[in-house]
Amino acid sequence: MKRVAVLNVGGDCPGLNAVIRALIVKGAEEDIEVVGVYDGFLGLVEDKLTILAKEHVSGKLPEGGIILGSSKYDPTVNPNDLKKLKNNFERYQITSLILLTGHTGANIALKLANEGIPSIIIPATVDNDLYWTDLSVGFLTALQIVTDALDKLHSTASAGHRVIVVETGGDEAGWLATIGGMAGGADYIIVPEFKLDPKDMIENIKRRYSAGRRFSIVVVEEKVKLPEEVQNIIGDPKVRQYMKPAELITEYIKANLQNVECRTVDLDYLQRGGTPSSFDRYLAFKFGVSAIDAVKKGKSNVALGLDGFDVVEKPFTHEILKNKEISRELYEMGRLFF
Incomplete structure (x- = not known):
């Protein structure tokens, strides 16, 4: 045997x-x-x-x-x-x-x-x-969890006229962030494969607010390498090294859109669990x-x-x-x- x-x-x-x-x-x-x-x-x-x-x-x-x-x-x-x-x-x-x-x-x-x-x-x-x-x-179960989370976050983002930055898993690949973001109606997606243009992201949010859509969902993959412009929004490198990409993105948005409330949601281990x-x-x-x-x-x-x-x-x-x-x-x- x-x-x-x-x-x-x-x-x-x-x-x-x-x-x-x-x-x-x-x-x-x-x-x-x-x-x-x-x-x-x-x-x-x-x-x-x-x-x-x-x-x-x-x-x-x-x-x-x-x-x-x-x-x-x-x-x-x-x-x-x-x-x-x-x-x-x-x-x-x-x-x-x-x-x-x-x-x-x-x-x-x-x-x-x-x-x-x-x-x-x-x-x-x-x-x-x-x-x-x-x-x-x-993967497909985790993808559905990301999509479901974004669906739920849309209502509170819209009600509070806020930006919500959502961090997904993915290690060094943007599959969960990209497909989950598309399926969940994300308004901006940031992944390791393609360099972030911070100004483009800010202009995207501004356009939505100007058009009357006073909320945004930004999806960030967990290991994306952010431009120095975004990283330096936190001056103390000792503090910065312990911050996740979504947290740095949130701080950058706050600094560049003073009248917009911005919050961070990390899906983290939620993506690994469930049926x-x-x-x-x-x-x-x-x-x-x-x-x-x-x-x-x-x-x-x-x-x-x-x-x-x-x-x-x-x-x-x-x-x-x-x-x-x-x-x-x-x-x-x-x-x-x-």
Whole structure:
């Protein structure tokens, strides 16, 4: 009997329990045992594993998070931990690791492959920034959360005639901010891929107020690099270094539009939680089944991805660490509505 060990490396996202469910069900059909590892690679080092059965995921399909927990822990940093991981991998006679992850786990997977520890990656991140796949598990649910938040913020922004600056996730890619901003009717979108023109943003808000639309929703991606003009709105660099991009944008707007009330809303971990959407569950099932199929065929060290509606396999190379950025065409489509 073959045996796989499943673990979540990096941040959690909606749909992870659905992946585990698919692994268990398909594994039972193919006589492949599924072992759950608690708290990412830390659990594999500290011997925190359990054999998974259907009862472990019964009723968990609509739940966010993950029954196994997660962490960003990298076992390759400490030689002693790497040795413990290798020992447990052999001790439990694991055929392959199944990593539910984004760039964090992909980076570790490459290093472990060189150490003789095989794995299969299932793309799972709200950021949707993995270049080898059209969609990642969790992204569409997070996208809906961003859209719903903007829908709700419109009413209070309009009622109070205020500007609300909303910070989304995305790591270093603008997928959540751009598509969520478009779907939620944002009046300005700021992403890492394209440099912000602060004066254009201010003029955009002024035009709206002059036209009688006395409110604005500005969406900012969490890791956007802001121009010095915006950063220097906070003179003390010690204070500035702890401020998020949305907070700096808010202060800049306040300084340049004295008669306009401006507030900041950080969606932060809200985007990671909640009930996974129907399509994220479908993706979870599709990737889980495909991972077991790959193990059955003796495949390893591949990253599973979605090409249209088909699952494809990307062999491990350093290319899987590349960042999938939004295109100019997509961003310009968003600008049509500014």
